[in-house]
Amino acid sequence: MANMAVSRIKREFKEVLRSEEIAQCSIKLELVNDCFTELRGEIAGPPDTPYEFGTFLLEIHVPETYPFNPPKVKFLTKIWHPNISSVTGAICLDILKDNWAAAMTLRTVLLSLQALLASPEPDDPQDAVVASQYKENFEMFCRTAKHWTNSYAKGPHKFPDFDTKIQRLKDMGVSEFDARAALSRHNWDLNRATEQLFS
Amino acid sequence: MNRTVSAEESTISQDSDSPPKKKTGEIKKEALRPVKSLEPVAQDNYECSICLSWLKEPVVTKCGHRFCKICLEEWRTKKNSKCPLDDMNLSVDDIFPDNYTKREIENMRRSFPDQFEPPNQIFECRFSTISCDFKSSDPQEVENHMKNEYKEHIDMLLSSHLKSQYHTWEPSEKSPTETANKVTLFQQQTTRELINAMYERIVVLEQQNREQELKIAKLEQLETKRNGILVWKFEDFRKKFETMQLNPQTMYYSSECYTDPNGYKFCARINLSQKEKDCLSFHIHLMRSDNDYHLSWPFIGRIKITMINKDPTFNQTDILMSKPEIKAFHRPPEDISPRGFGFTEYAFINEIIKRGFIDNNDCLTIKIEMNIV
Numbered sequence: 001m002a003n004m005a006v007s008r009i010k011r012e013f014k015e016v017l018r019s020e021e022i023a024q025c026s027i028k029l030e031l032v033n034d035c036f037t038e039l040r041g042e043i044a045g046p047p048d049t050p051y052e053f054g055t056f057l058l059e060i061h062v063p064e065t066y067p068f069n070p071p072k073v074k075f076l077t078k079i080w081h082p083n084i085s086s087v088t089g090a091i092c093l094d095i096l097k098d099n100w101a102a103a104m105t106l107r108t109v110l111l112s113l114q115a116l117l118a119s120p121e122p123d124d125p126q127d128a129v130v131a132s133q134y135k136e137n138f139e140m141f142c143r144t145a146k147h148w149t150n151s152y153a154k155g156p157h158k159f160p161d162f163d164t165k166i167q168r169l170k171d172m173g174v175s176e177f178d179a180r181a182a183l184s185r186h187n188w189d190l191n192r193a194t195e196q197l198f199s
Numbered sequence: 200m201n202r203t204v205s206a207e208e209s210t211i212s213q214d215s216d217s218p219p220k221k222k223t224g225e226i227k228k229e230a231l232r233p234v235k236s237l238e239p240v241a242q243d244n245y246e247c248s249i250c251l252s253w254l255k256e257p258v259v260t261k262c263g264h265r266f267c268k269i270c271l272e273e274w275r276t277k278k279n280s281k282c283p284l285d286d287m288n289l290s291v292d293d294i295f296p297d298n299y300t301k302r303e304i305e306n307m308r309r310s311f312p313d314q315f316e317p318p319n320q321i322f323e324c325r326f327s328t329i330s331c332d333f334k335s336s337d338p339q340e341v342e343n344h345m346k347n348e349y350k351e352h353i354d355m356l357l358s359s360h361l362k363s364q365y366h367t368w369e370p371s372e373k374s375p376t377e378t379a380n381k382v383t384l385f386q387q388q389t390t391r392e393l394i395n396a397m398y399e400r401i402v403v404l405e406q407q408n409r410e411q412e413l414k415i416a417k418l419e420q421l422e423t424k425r426n427g428i429l430v431w432k433f434e435d436f437r438k439k440f441e442t443m444q445l446n447p448q449t450m451y452y453s454s455e456c457y458t459d460p461n462g463y464k465f466c467a468r469i470n471l472s473q474k475e476k477d478c479l480s481f482h483i484h485l486m487r488s489d490n491d492y493h494l495s496w497p498f499i500g501r502i503k504i505t506m507i508n509k510d511p512t513f514n515q516t517d518i519l520m521s522k523p524e525i526k527a528f529h530r531p532p533e534d535i536s537p538r539g540f541g542f543t544e545y546a547f548i549n550e551i552i553k554r555g556f557i558d559n560n561d562c563l564t565i566k567i568e569m570n571i572v
Contacts (some may be wrong), residue, residue: 011251011252
């Protein structure tokens with residue numbers, strides 16, 4: 001791995017460890033391997049959003065050309081968000097693509113992702129279904145996002161009606177994630193979700 | 200649609216360097232600078248925001264941001280031509296070497312070498328002092344090496360101990376790394392200071408030397424002028440003669456001379472006689488000097504005027520005695536006494552030329568000797 005990338009990550013690592021956000025348990029960063037190329041990030045769901053009280057894990061891959069090219073980041077924790085793929089965790093964020101600048105750091109990336117959770121951009125979606133739900137049925141979006149936060153990110157909000165519907169599909173032999181995804185995509189309409197799953 | 204976007208402000212934006220929101224047009228990336236600097240601390244001003252280290256060969260952009268030369272070059276070739284901090288478009292002409300900052304950092308490096316780390320930190324095995332040469336940039340690897348190689352290390356320790364038994368009288372070798380670096384750095388610094396001090400001293404001494412040389416030259420000149428003998432070389436004789444013919448008022452004065460180091464000051468004057476237009480007039484004038492107050496007035500003495508011939512046997516000599524009643528020997532009321540003493544008709548021009556008083560360089564030489572009696 002290129003020398004500059006390693007020395008930068010080492011410095012940034014220290015920076016994150018000392019930052020105020022760590023003290024507030026708002027972001028976290030840890031090494032996965034010894035050569036500073038794979039890291040694990042963690043961000044807290046911002047308050048007053050459906051993601052509040054959730055903890056979201058991120059996979060961070062640092063390329064050899066860092067910091068001249070952005071780190072590759074995706075969500076490991078399943079999340080319901082217009083700019084994040086509910087299936088793969090891929091993120092649509094400009095600074096991780098064309099608007100990356102060498103002066104940005106892993107800390108600012110994590111903070112940017114936190115900001116992205118607080119203010120989604122449905123007009124530039126990663127997950128078109130989530131985005132249209134966000135625009136057309138915001139309340140449904142919020143409930144769904146809270147439910148996902150509860151299911152995957154240790155969020156506190158439980159939705160028994162959602163759980164019942166998921167259980168119905170599981171009884172039909174569908175995996176829990178597939179059931180949740182299909183129901184979420186159809187505004188928790190059991191019939192349409194079933195139709196999609198079995199057609 | 201009433202989204203609670205403002206909610207984020209309660210936590211995230213309380214930090215002044217909140218992250219940019221997605222695609223909000225003007226992203227203020229400068230706000231993304233780390234708040235706290237790292238260790239070893241590169242001061243914010245002197246830190247490159249690309250490599251996060253001390254600026255190396257700093258350049259400054261027209262938008263006022265500093266980066267290492269190579270960092271910015273690499274950014275511009277690999278990515279785009281925009282400033283990594285504020286997205287301003289940068290052409291080659293917008294980037295200048297920042298030698299001021301470079302010097303500042305050099306100064307700091309000299310003053311606080313501890314704050315700088317070597318570009319790539321290398322960790323050594325703790326047994327490096329007894330010839331284990333294991334090195335790595337990863338401290339963990341060194342730890343592993345120490346764990347795994349303890350047998351070898353004990354052997355090294357033993358052989359080193361045995362060696363040292365015979366050499367205990369030798370000064371212990373300094374650890375070749377840190378202390379050596381510090382010592383050489385210190386030595387370099389003191390050597391540089393010493394050189395600077397010596398250079399300054401040399402400049403001062405050279406200056407003094409030059410001043411003294413000038414003083415000596417002046418004194419030598421004075422010495423020859425303070426023995427009562429004035430040798431006047433009246434050069435360009437024919438040319439001066441023509442000038443005097445054209446303008447009969449023209450007068451030529453010799454340089455000044457003293458009868459002795461603390462004596463009377465005098466000079467000589469040549470002009471054309473008022474009566475005989477082809478005859479030279481020659482007069483001695485006393486001059487005002489700092490000695491006048493302690494001298495006795497009027498001047499009493501003997502004046503010998505010698506016109507030098509090409510053949511010394513034909514030198515023309517006139518000896519005059521001062522006369523106290525003549526104003527010319529009284530204390531000069533002006534810089535040059537208005538009254539002179541000598542010959543209104545000293546010598547005819549054609550005689551001077553014919554009899555060989557003008558040497559090959561068209562120069563008439565007259566020697567005046569003043570002796571106090």
